[in-house]
Amino acid sequence: MIHLNDIHFIREERHILQDVSFHAEKGEHWVLLGKNGSGKTTLLELMNGYQFPSRGKVEVLGNRYGQVDVREVRKRIGYISQSLFEKMNLADTVWEAVATGEYAYLRFYQEIPEDVKKKAIGMLERIGLPHVAMQSIGTLSQGERKKVMLARSMMQKPELLIMDEPCSGLDLYEREKLLAAIREFSDQDMTVLYVTHHIEEIIPMFTHVALIEQGRIIAAGPKEEVLTPEHLYQAFQVPLEVEWFRNRPWIKVL
Numbered sequence: 001m002i003h004l005n006d007i008h009f010i011r012e013e014r015h016i017l018q019d020v021s022f023h024a025e026k027g028e029h030w031v032l033l034g035k036n037g038s039g040k041t042t043l044l045e046l047m048n049g050y051q052f053p054s055r056g057k058v059e060v061l062g063n064r065y066g067q068v069d070v071r072e073v074r075k076r077i078g079y080i081s082q083s084l085f086e087k088m089n090l091a092d093t094v095w096e097a098v099a100t101g102e103y104a105y106l107r108f109y110q111e112i113p114e115d116v117k118k119k120a121i122g123m124l125e126r127i128g129l130p131h132v133a134m135q136s137i138g139t140l141s142q143g144e145r146k147k148v149m150l151a152r153s154m155m156q157k158p159e160l161l162i163m164d165e166p167c168s169g170l171d172l173y174e175r176e177k178l179l180a181a182i183r184e185f186s187d188q189d190m191t192v193l194y195v196t197h198h199i200e201e202i203i204p205m206f207t208h209v210a211l212i213e214q215g216r217i218i219a220a221g222p223k224e225e226v227l228t229p230e231h232l233y234q235a236f237q238v239p240l241e242v243e244w245f246r247n248r249p250w251i252k253v254l
């Protein structure tokens with residue numbers, strides 16, 4: 001599904017990723033966890049083919065990057081990030097913005113077919129936002145924006161869903177609502193990769209965690225094995241305890 005082998009990413013003499021190998025199989029739901037500047041977004045950009053490694057091999061959904069048209073691979077990947085939202089036209093109505101996900105465009109230049117409109121409104125209903133369908137996306141709250149981007153990414157049921165800090169800037173209520181929506185959309189056929197620096201966002205649907213520190217993966221595997229105080233100290237340099245409550249980790253800083 002995703003195979004990164006011996007990746008090095010060097011820019012302006014900085015070794016941003018060093019000797020990274022990462023493997024995710026179909027149906028696994030991964031969290032990529034690490035502090036600010038550790039290299040998480042860079043790793044996602046390699047997986048989406050927006051960046052190419054200085055050394056090493058990237059293979060996603062059976063395609064070796066460098067030998068295929070990455071735009072074709074991207075059609076099978078749902079990607080949610082702040083930078084994608086910023087590329088959207090804030091004057092577009094919400095249902096139109098969701099409908100663009102059907103074609104992986106950012107906006108339409110011709111009339112949207114009725115069935116695509118219905119599907120987009122159906123997605124908004126599923127995510128609990130049918131009432132904002134006719135508003136422009138620029139008028140939405142932060143939480144609504146994130147949910148709309150999730151609905152958009154689900155128009156063409158992706159085989160791989162990649163999310164870059166989708167809960168950043170959300171209050172507790174909005175965060176939990178968005179996590180519930182992500183859980184609702186992510187079934188076992190879909191591989192999920194979720195980037196965050198907040199341990200409490202690792203809800204039960206996530207099966208695996210990779211910890212990244214200064215461009216190196218320091219631990220990767222089933223979440224219970226990776227989320228130990230020792231590994232987390234290595235990643236964040238903060239002494240802490242981990243408490244599991246209903247299959248979700250919570251931390252106490254010591």
Ligand SMILES: Nc1ncnc2c1ncn2[C@@H]1O[C@H](COP(=O)(O)OP(=O)(O)OP(=O)(O)O)[C@@H](O)[C@H]1O
Pocket residue numbers: 011012014016034035036037038039040041042043197
């Ligand atoms: N093209 C580039 N040229 C130079 N430095 C870069 C480039 N791309 C990324 N970096 C640097 O690489 C480091 C890792 O960046 P990255 O955005 O991957 O971190 P991150 O883990 O996603 O951080 P955050 O959690 O703060 O978003 C940063 O120090 C960044 O400044």
